[in-house]
Amino acid sequence: MFIGDVLAKAGDLEGSKVRVCGWIHRIRDLGGVKFVIVRDRTGTLQTVFKKSELGEEVLEELEGLREECVVCIDGMLRRAPTKEGFEVAASSLTLLSRPLEPLPLEVHSSLKAGLTTRLKYRWLDARNPLVSGIFVLKAWVARKFREYYSSQGFVEIFTPKIVASGTESGANVFPVLYFDRVAYLAQSPQFYKQFAVIAGFERVYEIGPVFRAEPHHTVRHLNEYHSLDIEVGFIESYHDVMDYVEGFFRKLAEDLREVEDVLEAHQAPRIRIPESGAPRIPIRKAYEILESEYGKRIPYGEDLDPEGEKLLGSYVREKYNSDLVFVIDYPWRVRPFYAMRKDDEPEWTYSFDLLFRGLEVVTGGQREHRYERLRENLKDKGLKEEEFQYYLEFFKHGAPPHGGAGMGLERITMQILGLQNIREARLLPRDTERITP
RNA sequence: GCCGCGGUAGUAUAGCCUGGACGAGUAUGCGGGCCUGUCAAGCCCGUGACCCGGGUUCAAAUCCCGGCCGCGGCGCCA
Structure with missing residues (x-):
C-alpha cells in the first residue's frame, strides 16, 4: 500500500497491522528507540523501533541501516505527535537493498546541490x-x-x-x-x-x-x-x-x-x-x-x-x-x-x-x-x-x-x-x- | 555562434581582491561512541578537497599564461 493511501485511511487502519515499503528518508537513532522515516512516491511516514518492546535482536538488525536503503516495514498504525499525525510501531524490517557507497547526493536536501550534480545523479x-x-x-x-x-x-x-x-x-x-x-x-x-x-x-x-x-x-x-x-x-x-x-x-x-x-x-x-x-x-x-x-x-x-x-x-x-x-x-x-x-x-x-x-x-x-x-x-x-x-x-x-x-x-x-x-x-x-x- | 563568469573533501560552501599563522575553516554525509520520543534530533571522536599543465616568487588555493570542464547572457526559439 502507498503511504498516501495508508494516511488517507488512517482513521480506519488505526490499531491494525500495516506494511509500508520504500526508501529510508531519515534515521533518528536515540539508542534505545530508533525512528526510521520511510518515503515512497506518495509521502513519508515515521516508523518507530523500541528496544524495550522488540528486544536486542530486532534492534541489531537495524545496525548499518542508512538513508536510501530500500525496506519494507511491518507494524501497527497508531496515533503519534508526528507531522502526519500517525506512526507505525514497527515489529519487523525487511532490507531489500542498501547503498553500496556514500550517496553523492542527499535526497532530502538535493535542491541544495547544484543543478549539474542533481542531473548527474537524477535518479x-x-x-x-x-x-x-x-x-x-x-x-x-x-x-x-x-x-x-x-x-x-x-x-x-x-x-x-x-x-x-x-x-x-x-x-x-x-x-x-x-x-x-x-x-x-x-x-x-x-x-x-x-x-x-x-x-x-x-x-x-x-x-x-x-x-x-x-x-x-x-x-x-x-x-x-x-x-x-x-x-x-x-x-x-x-x-x-x-x-x-x-x-x-x-x-x-x-x-x-x-x-x-x-x-x-x-x-x-x-x-x-x-x-x-x-x-x-x-x-x-x-x-x-x-x-x-x-x-x-x-x-x-x-x-x-x-x-x-x-x-x-x-x-x-x-x-x-x-x-x-x-x-x-x-x-x-x-x-x-x-x-x-x-x-x-x-x-x-x-x-x-x-x-x-x-x-x-x-x-x-x-x-x-x-x-x-x-x-x-x-x-x-x-x-x-x-x-x-x-x-x-x-x-x-x-x-x-x-x-x-x-x-x-x-x-x-x-x-x-x-x-x-x-x-x-x-x-x-x-x-x-x-x-x- | 558571440560575450561574460566560474572550477576547493561524496555534497554545499569559506578563503582568492590585498601571496606568508592555510599544517586549508564550516555544514552535511560517511565510520565509531553516548543516548528510550526524535522530527534539520543532540553531544563527542575520526574521515576526506585546492580541475590539469606551465610561469612569476624566498613563498601560490590566492597573481600570470595555456588547456580541459561547467554555468549564464545574447542570438534563435517552445
Whole structure:
C-alpha cells in the first residue's frame, strides 16, 4: 500500500497491522528507540523501533541501516505527535537493498546541490518529493491537454519523428543515418498536423518530442522537449485559434486545485486570467507600450527580445491582472513561410505568441492554405520550392482555411511552478553538453 | 555562434581582491561512541578537497599564461 493511501485511511487502519515499503528518508537513532522515516512516491511516514518492546535482536538488525536503503516495514498504525499525525510501531524490517557507497547526493536536501550534480545523479534527485512533484504536475498538464482538446472535438494524432527535411530553414535539425540516406529528427510536427487537417480530420492535437539542434546556452531552451500541438480547420480567423489556446489555459487555471499539493510545495500562485479574456496586443502596440512605459526600444518590425517579453508580462499583470498575454500580428520577416500574411498589409501576419508570466510558451497563427500563395511565400523567403514539394502537394486537392499552435510543455510546467531553469522540468534533459544519463 | 563568469573533501560552501599563522575553516554525509520520543534530533571522536599543465616568487588555493570542464547572457526559439 502507498503511504498516501495508508494516511488517507488512517482513521480506519488505526490499531491494525500495516506494511509500508520504500526508501529510508531519515534515521533518528536515540539508542534505545530508533525512528526510521520511510518515503515512497506518495509521502513519508515515521516508523518507530523500541528496544524495550522488540528486544536486542530486532534492534541489531537495524545496525548499518542508512538513508536510501530500500525496506519494507511491518507494524501497527497508531496515533503519534508526528507531522502526519500517525506512526507505525514497527515489529519487523525487511532490507531489500542498501547503498553500496556514500550517496553523492542527499535526497532530502538535493535542491541544495547544484543543478549539474542533481542531473548527474537524477535518479537520486528525483526521489526528492519536491522534484517528483514537478513531473506529477507535468503529467497533469499533458492529461489536461488531452482532456480539453478531446472534449472540443479534436483527434489525437501520432506523426513521424524521422523526417526528410526540416520545416523551415532546415539549419537547426539533427541528422540521422536512415539506411543509406540522411534523414532528420523532427523539429516540429507542423507539416504533419496540417496534413492531418487537410486529410479530413479537421481538428487534431499531438503530444510529442521535438528536436532542436541550436547550441543555445540559456535557462529556457532544451535540445529535446515535448511539444503540445493543435491544428484546426475551418477557422474564421486566427482569433479562433487563440480562443482554443486560451480555453486550455483557462482549464488549467480552473482545475489547478487538483494538484494543490505540488503547487503548495513550490509556493506557486494561481494562474490569473481576466474574466473578459487575456489581452491580445498587436506587436506594433507592444513596441509603443515598451517604449512609453519602460523606455525599452525594440526596432520596428523586429521580434521582442527576452527583456521585452518580461516587461510586457509585468505590464499586463498590472494593467489587466493577467498572467497571459497574446502578442499578435507579427512581422512577416520573423515568421515562417507557412504563416498567412495579412490581407491589407502583407508585411504582417495573422500570427501570435502567448506569453505566460513574461515567457513565450506558445506560438501559433493562421496558416496559408492557398497553393499559389504558399509558392509565393516560399519564393519570398528565398526557399527552394523543390525542397518543400511534398508539403505543397497537400494543398492541391482541397485545403480548408486552418490554423494552429505549438506549446512548450516544459515551459508551461516551469512557469506554473516558477522554476528557475527549464532543465528542472525535464527528467533527463538534453542540452549542448548533456546526453547522459 | 558571440560575450561574460566560474572550477576547493561524496555534497554545499569559506578563503582568492590585498601571496606568508592555510599544517586549508564550516555544514552535511560517511565510520565509531553516548543516548528510550526524535522530527534539520543532540553531544563527542575520526574521515576526506585546492580541475590539469606551465610561469612569476624566498613563498601560490590566492597573481600570470595555456588547456580541459561547467554555468549564464545574447542570438534563435517552445
